[in-house]
Amino acid sequence: MAAVDDLQFEEFGDAATSAANPGTTTIHIEGPSESPTHQPGLPRGSGGEEDDELLGNDDSDKTELLAGQKKSSPFWTFEYYQTFFDVDTYQVFDRIKGSLLPIPGKNFVRLYIRSNPDLYGPFWICATLVFAIAISGNLSNFLIHLGEKTYHYVPEFRKVSIAATIIYAYAWLVPLALWGFLMWRNSKVMNIVSYSFLEIVCVYGYSLFIYIPTAVLWIIPQKAVRWILVMIALGISGSVLAMTFWPAVREDNRRIALATIGMIVLLHTLLSVGCLAYFFDAPEMDHLPTTTVAPNQTVGTAK
């Protein structure tokens, strides 16, 4: 193959010659030789049966390159942020389903996120959760205090901003702290699995999804029901988080690994119990002996 031929487009010439030989189905761009050669290293694909194979390699090369270069726009352009919203509807549903059904041994990040972390899920799940907690808390308080003559309904709109602060702080600051901690441990102990900041935010955001139906069900003014719901929600989302982060700390010192996982679950518990305590009045509050409300009503609504 002459180097000069490499530089010139000889497609038409080669097409003419290969059309003359019906046995060959390849059109070489590089050189005049007509025999199909397997050259998987060549970036230029040749036509024919090995087309698929080479293009397959091509595609995988390209996707690997693209995956590495995905966020190459500078951070002040709009396109940079568009890469964080590059999800389709079915992908979001799959990730939500994955957060609801933790399968032991399956890593949420590896299975669902696969180096395409999105910010759509965390942001809108947190927004929905904020309003779900505020509205459910308001409704639940209304239903609990319904019979009391001294009760005047207030929409308690301030609680929306408080809920927003709590939820968004949890969903962004805790991943930041966890990411910093994991980076620090990574510099000391070589871990096989390491997550980027956005992947951690993603896991935390999707793991909060279970609290949306939980918050709606917390309207039921029964203490036992509420605590059972807390246990279930905590079990599911806590296990998603624990199973995601266990591979990242596994190689570390045993105590530090367990302490990390324990801290993750503890913060999650604090969030759920704190929200339950602050936004939802306790159902037994209305039968305190010091109230002037008729005791018959309160006993009736107690259990």
Place this chain on the structure above:
Amino acid sequence: MRSHIREFDSSTLNESVQNTIMRDLKAVGKKFMHVLYPRKSNTLLRDWDLWGPLILCVTLALMLQRSSIDSEKDGGPQFAEVFVIVWFGAVTITLNSKLLGGNISFFQSLCVLGYCILPLTVAMLVCRLVLLAEPGPINFMVRLFVVIVMFAWSIVASTAFLADSQPPNRKALAIYPVFLFYFVISWMILTFTPQ
């Protein structure tokens, strides 16, 4: 277009104030009609303006405002809170749909979202009138029914205008925040209790 023809005749600077105001009011009124009878049309998108959303938002916020006597207690949203929720909610939804790859301009989306608050503003008016009557469960059921109907109307109207500009496999992702937005506004309207 009409405005171009006018510019050929005489610049709009020389016309009477009444002409200017009537022209803008007619444009706003025409868009109100499009929202009340939503069909897939491009009028809202093509000649967008923000007068309508501003009028609607101010009306809604004024009606939702409670007297300042009980501002110490945990009450309903104040004027500024309603304003912030409506405008920041609309901006967030617009950013969301643009980030998902929608090909709608920023102000067009704000325009559509703002105009589609019209059914909910009507619901607020009706609720305030109903609340002048005797309070009770029937009162509440009437208000609930009106708010639910107007909420559905808002969603249908905004979906009719916005859905086409989204990429086809992300439509649900772009429409869900609109649903949440109007749900929150409906909640504020439904839980409005006067003194």
